[in-house]
Amino acid sequence: MINKEISKIFFEMADYLKMKEETFRSVAYNKVALSLESMEQDVEDIYNKGGLKALEDLPGVGKNIAQKIEEYIKTGKIKAYLNLKKQTPIKLDEISRIEGMGPKKAKVLFEKLGIKNIKDLEKAAKSHKIAPLFGFGEKTEKNILEGIEFLKKDKGRFLLGSIMPSVEEILEKLSSLKEIKQISIAGSTRRMKETVGDVDILVAVKPAFAEASAGKIMNFFVSLPGIVKVWGKGKTKSSVRMKHGFDVDLRIVKPESFGSALQYFTGSKEHNIATRKIAISKGLKLNEYGVFKGQKMIAGRTEQDVYKAIGLSYIAPEMREDTGEVELAQKAKLPNIIGYDDIKGDLHCHSNWDGGEHSIKEMIASAQKMGYEYIGISDHTKFLKIEKGLNEKQLLDQRKEIEKLNNDFRVLQGCEANIMPDGSLDIKDSVLAKLDFVIAGVHSAMKMPRDKMTQRIINAMKNPNVDIISHPTGRLLLKRDEYQIDFDKILRAAKEYNVVLEINSSPERLDLKDTNIKKAKEAGVKMVINTDAHHKNQLELIKFGIAQARRGWAEKKDILNTDSADKLLSYFKNAS
Ligand SMILES: [Zn+2]
Ligand SMILES: [Zn+2]
Structure with missing residues (x-):
């Protein structure tokens, strides 16, 4: 879906226009960006079916904006956006990530101090050049420095909610392959952590297709839309970087080990250490390939089997942080946590x-x-x-x-x-x-x-x-x-x-x-x-x-x- 890509550009255009004090146009772009961001229908489909006219029927979209959407669908870029960007050397997308820093403030900082990016901003704040400016003050300067620290701390992490739509899209595309028997997200994304670093996806191939199809799946994966870089492509693991900036790893595992691999790659690390210890205490071995008694594999096909084999009740991925869930699962006393359909x-x-x-x-x-x-x-x-x-x-x-x-x-x-x-x-x-x-x-x-x-x-x-x-x-x-x-x-x-x-x-x-x-x-x-x-x-x-x-x-x-x-x-x- 290209809705999000266009929406992101329109949000930025709104900011640039605001900076140029073209309030009316800025509000218009902002409105369309907001509705594109959460629109269910793919704007590309709408255009393919009904052309420019259909785009103009969308809320807030006039002829002008419809043409911009068409331009992006046809060429992958919007000239007016690139021009706005060229006209102002300020890296607005970077600077506006700091709490309280909008286009208007960025403009003043550029005009008075020549600040173009976060690096300039940090330097100016550290040498107390911002506080004396009209409308800024000590407090703002301090906030800017705190904001920059915050950014550094969370570098490389993404909001779960902002990447989930593209993750779901990848899953959907992969699921369409007939060779795939099972597929699941793993890692912190599956545990629904509020921010995630990279995304893990596990796949099991139908036995009938076996190894020959692994290559096909990997080829399909590394050529998915929205990928900007392929870090590596192998028989059982491939890694890519998505346009949004996050990485996705795809692993192919054997169907008989899908459950144990899912348990292993879902983590958390701490939860895995705790479950492995329990397995050991029962004379078993637990790893990504299965649960083993001596040489014999006694579980691995599903996660349920894995937990059962080591004497635990099934633990929901969201609870796997080793904060007491393993002990309760041992006593079959886990809380019955709220379900995704329970809200009225x-x-x-x-x-x-x-x-x-x-x-x-x-x-x-x-x-x-x-x-x-x-x-x-x-x-x-x-x-x-x-x-x-x-x-x-x-x-x-x-x-x-x-x-x-x-x-x-x-x-x-x-x-x-x-x-x-x-x-x-x-x-x-x-x-x-x-x-x-x-x-x-x-x-x-x-x-x-x-x-x-x-x-x-x-x-x-x-x-x-x-x-x-x-x-x-x-x-x-x-x-x-x-x-x-x-x-x-x-x-x-x-x-x-x-x-x-x-x-x-x-x-x-x-x-x-x-x-x-x-x-x-x-x-x-x-x-x-x-x-x-x-x-x-x-x-x-x-x-x-x-x-x-x-x-x-x-x-x-x-x-x-x-x-x-x-x-x-x-x-x-x-x-x-
Ligand atoms: Zn509210
Ligand atoms: Zn509120």
Whole structure:
């Protein structure tokens, strides 16, 4: 699918145009980029079937942008983009990876200090040339240096959510080969770790085809679209680099060893050490080829067989981090973790009332497509001016619209109120009390000292209307650390004031993270899994939140939106 490639270019064009202060065009490109990014249909198919006209029917696409899409499909490049890039020597894609650095700031830094890339930026910040600039200051300079450190630390890692679509595409293409008997992702991607380095894929060949077809599979693999470099091509292993920058390894294993190879290459390393020790304690040997008693292979075909042979119950890949799962599997006492189909409704969805992409009606249709029983609309509130946050009157107007739409499919009204630095909210209590539920989140002043930040969130929890804290620790993966908080204190307060913590599924948040989910569960604090969708297709991101919950060993009973709307509401404050 080339949607993502074009979307990435359009996002960059939007940034370049913003820098040139061509706001109108910038917004137009940004809009199309956003919808391309999550569009299910391949834009190339649309073009092949209906030509330019069909492209112009896409949301936000006019003649001009349609022609750019056509140009990319035909030539693999967009001249206007290359020209924009040429006109400004700034490496915007590089610089904008730093939290808080947008096109406007980049432009000022280039004009005043000649900063073109991260290297220049680091040098300038270290010699304190940025702080004296108008609109920057000491704090920004410090943030820039922290951002650069952050980038260095995570070099070579990718958001699971950003690479998953291309991984799934590779799997699908490979699966079409008739020689392949079994195929699976392995490694940290299979364990659904929030960021991954490279991707491992395992394949077993049908015995009837045997070795002759290995060559064919490898040839097919190294010529897949989107590959920019082939590191190596062998009979049982090949390695490639994808356009997005990550590497994929493909291994061919024997069908009788597929399960043990999958167990081995899924890891984690620590989990494998622990399972191997157990095998040894039982007089067995466990490796990537199978489980052996002396010379005799007693298991290996499936992972289930492998775990059973060494006396363990089957352990879900998301739990394989050697944090106690092996001991529990020995006693057959593993928690029954939440499944990918257990969520009944998404409570954190933004509509076009607050500048989201879609109407409430469209969001409802999307939720129905997900097989949900209900959806919660939780638009931003007034303090967030850039997000067109709603004020009290707008919330009450929205209530009327939601009541009208509330037919067979349940629509709940919430909001995502802002937790101000003192812990108060930006919407009057009398209005909050009228909503079905209230989410509160921190969206400003994130660098407060630990005790102040902790107290700020606890104060919000004390509000008699607050039911859920959104993205409770504020991290942005590969960009920004959690804010300084005492999480144990937050958990105690959540319990005391009957407040639910969110597991935000957005791939760059995944907040709460796995270890915090485990702590919350142990403390008896309830959670919900939400997407924070600003676009109707983003409802599908829920799988990443569920994966994180599984990594944190959460069970259905720990996650409130696995229940019906009525049960869910009865749990919240102001239950009516
Ligand atoms: Zn938020
Ligand atoms: Zn939100």
